Amino acid sequence: MNDLLPPSADAALPHDIVVAFEGFDGPIDLLLSLAREQKVDLSKLSILALAEQYLDYINSARAMRLEIAADYLVMAAWLAYLKSRLLLPELQEDEANPADMAEALKFQLLRLEAMQKASRELLSLPQLGSDFFVRGLPEKREVEENPVYYLPLYDLLSALGAPQRRRKPDHYDIAPTRLYSMEESLTRLRRMLGGLPQWGSLQMFLPNMLGHDPLESRSAIASTFAAVLELVKEGELEVRQGQTFSTLYVKNRQNNDDNATEKTT
Amino acid sequence: MTEIDPALRLLEAILFASDEPMTLTVLQNQLGEAADVPTLLVALQKHYEGRGIHLVETGGVWSFRTDPALAPLMKITRQARRKLPKAASEVLAIIAYHQPVTRAEIESVRGVETSKGTLDILLELGWIRPGKRRETPGRPLTWKTTPEFLSHFNLEALKDLPGMEDLKAAGLLDARPILATMSAEGGEASDPDDAEFANWVDEEVV
Amino acid sequence: MTEIDPALRLLEAILFASDEPMTLTVLQNQLGEAADVPTLLVALQKHYEGRGIHLVETGGVWSFRTDPALAPLMKITRQARRKLPKAASEVLAIIAYHQPVTRAEIESVRGVETSKGTLDILLELGWIRPGKRRETPGRPLTWKTTPEFLSHFNLEALKDLPGMEDLKAAGLLDARPILATMSAEGGEASDPDDAEFANWVDEEVV
Numbered sequence: 110m111n112d113l114l115p116p117s118a119d120a121a122l123p124h125d126i127v128v129a130f131e132g133f134d135g136p137i138d139l140l141l142s143l144a145r146e147q148k149v150d151l152s153k154l155s156i157l158a159l160a161e162q163y164l165d166y167i168n169s170a171r172a173m174r175l176e177i178a179a180d181y182l183v184m185a186a187w188l189a190y191l192k193s194r195l196l197l198p199e200l201q202e203d204e205a206n207p208a209d210m211a212e213a214l215k216f217q218l219l220r221l222e223a224m225q226k227a228s229r230e231l232l233s234l235p236q237l238g239s240d241f242f243v244r245g246l247p248e249k250r251e252v253e254e255n256p257v258y259y260l261p262l263y264d265l266l267s268a269l270g271a272p273q274r275r276r277k278p279d280h281y282d283i284a285p286t287r288l289y290s291m292e293e294s295l296t297r298l299r300r301m302l303g304g305l306p307q308w309g310s311l312q313m314f315l316p317n318m319l320g321h322d323p324l325e326s327r328s329a330i331a332s333t334f335a336a337v338l339e340l341v342k343e344g345e346l347e348v349r350q351g352q353t354f355s356t357l358y359v360k361n362r363q364n365n366d367d368n369a370t371e372k373t374t
Numbered sequence: 375m376t377e378i379d380p381a382l383r384l385l386e387a388i389l390f391a392s393d394e395p396m397t398l399t400v401l402q403n404q405l406g407e408a409a410d411v412p413t414l415l416v417a418l419q420k421h422y423e424g425r426g427i428h429l430v431e432t433g434g435v436w437s438f439r440t441d442p443a444l445a446p447l448m449k450i451t452r453q454a455r456r457k458l459p460k461a462a463s464e465v466l467a468i469i470a471y472h473q474p475v476t477r478a479e480i481e482s483v484r485g486v487e488t489s490k491g492t493l494d495i496l497l498e499l500g501w502i503r504p505g506k507r508r509e510t511p512g513r514p515l516t517w518k519t520t521p522e523f524l525s526h527f528n529l530e531a532l533k534d535l536p537g538m539e540d541l542k543a544a545g546l547l548d549a550r551p552i553l554a555t556m557s558a559e560g561g562e563a564s565d566p567d568d569a570e571f572a573n574w575v576d577e578e579v580v
Numbered sequence: 581m582t583e584i585d586p587a588l589r590l591l592e593a594i595l596f597a598s599d600e601p602m603t604l605t606v607l608q609n610q611l612g613e614a615a616d617v618p619t620l621l622v623a624l625q626k627h628y629e630g631r632g633i634h635l636v637e638t639g640g641v642w643s644f645r646t647d648p649a650l651a652p653l654m655k656i657t658r659q660a661r662r663k664l665p666k667a668a669s670e671v672l673a674i675i676a677y678h679q680p681v682t683r684a685e686i687e688s689v690r691g692v693e694t695s696k697g698t699l700d701i702l703l704e705l706g707w708i709r710p711g712k713r714r715e716t717p718g719r720p721l722t723w724k725t726t727p728e729f730l731s732h733f734n735l736e737a738l739k740d741l742p743g744m745e746d747l748k749a750a751g752l753l754d755a756r757p758i759l760a761t762m763s764a765e766g767g768e769a770s771d772p773d774d775a776e777f778a779n780w781v782d783e784e785v786v
Contacts, residue, residue, distance in 0.1 A: 180486065221483060228463040237526045245596065251651060256660050258664045265672060378631060384632060387647055387650045
């Protein structure tokens, strides 16, 4: 569109129109401002005259090669249409009545004007922090927390074991585990070996554990065996075993010098 | 001094201690079931009439504040009054007077698109908040003012907005779009890109 | 209202809005040369005598303060969600699994005395209630859980509480170090507590 305009138009760019365009919030705002130039009560406004004013304004702006936002052009188109409808007699029934269209535009202008006025009035009301003030030195009030209790199911269930957990560490005596010690076995073996001239099975040296705790019986076997090994190491005792897992035989070494070679296979 | 009602004293102290407005519920809780808080509030409000401090109700909350009429006399560090851009003040007014109102309705009143920054300013000031969605196609969000808005402008209720009654009586608080429906013969298309409009522009304006 | 001195109104508003106590000099500056500030201050102080707010002078500075005597009444009470104290949880668990159970029985299970407050908390929560008296010497009161107890734990009935066996399997009842359980070969129920627990389950809960 700009191609249609003479390049010389730049020189004649009137400053006030540029400023004016920047100052408007859209075509209705511009229309409203033009309407005020008619200096009549908006309700008595001539929409036809206003449409012509607006089209003139847009035309002169275009003549200045000003960039005009699309919505201003849309309004121009609509007003041009409205103008033609207002000037021409009624054509078709199905088309909107131009008087109604003018009335609608008038309403829109009145409404925007009302809102612009309201916004000015609103912002000229006394405002908090500049015209009136709240307490400058607010006082802290004491806060009391009112507990609202809840309990997850898990906590309820684990609370059941809590008395046990608490009681045991308190007075839990670690009962001495009754085990047959190696010292006991050594003493016992040494005492018995004196009266043992020949090979005897390890079983013979076990203490009588009848009626004792099974754990204790087992410990007696283990400690006796360990004691035997100890005595062998010290050279007091000989030990032999026919094969894996068979009976172990022991014998006092001092009583044994003469038949040292007597070993079964 | 004449003895004053202990409940009234307590109410006075609680309201006075705070720099924020308080709801009736909070006050009732504090004073206990037996207290007739609304009556006490009115009595207290009356006591402060004509004094330098007023007890005011704004949007259902109560607070003490200085008499606005004293403003010019008070040499107090005051917040620089925020100069709202024209667009933001218009949008604020439209939301305040038309609420709940959709963005499209705001735009139809102003006849121009609302830039994103405009609503942001008002949101940041805490003066507007989203309302319910409108049950129309697209379910657009509506906007409303906040209790802080009322408190900031010392307004008891929305009906106390300047000129509210007149505007309502004049039927100017109708947010329905006007030009959009009138624009084209078919009614619907108000899109600026519409080819028809472009033609008119060329024919008529050039 | 009677007309009050404009200077007094202003003084009242200034003292209210100021964010710090004010000296006589500052107040004089604010009100202007003509004002008799000390007299005004005394008048204002008198006006607030016996009310919920006092005008106080401390170390040459003036400020409004709420009446300290009202502080206890101004206390803000807040609901704080808290986990039930340990002692109360134990008592609750014992009542849940042993009910109906007397206080003496609870104490013998817990091995410690139960403070009055503990049962009170549970009563106040509505989780326990008194049952029938036990027909033993002294006719002690028994305790049971309530429907509110069940609903708090989302249980339909008492039998929906996990049984003792389940709890044991989950390790929730583990009471002692591992060594203790090593004692003997076949040793089933060698833990005296096992039998005790088993009994509870059989007799009380099922």
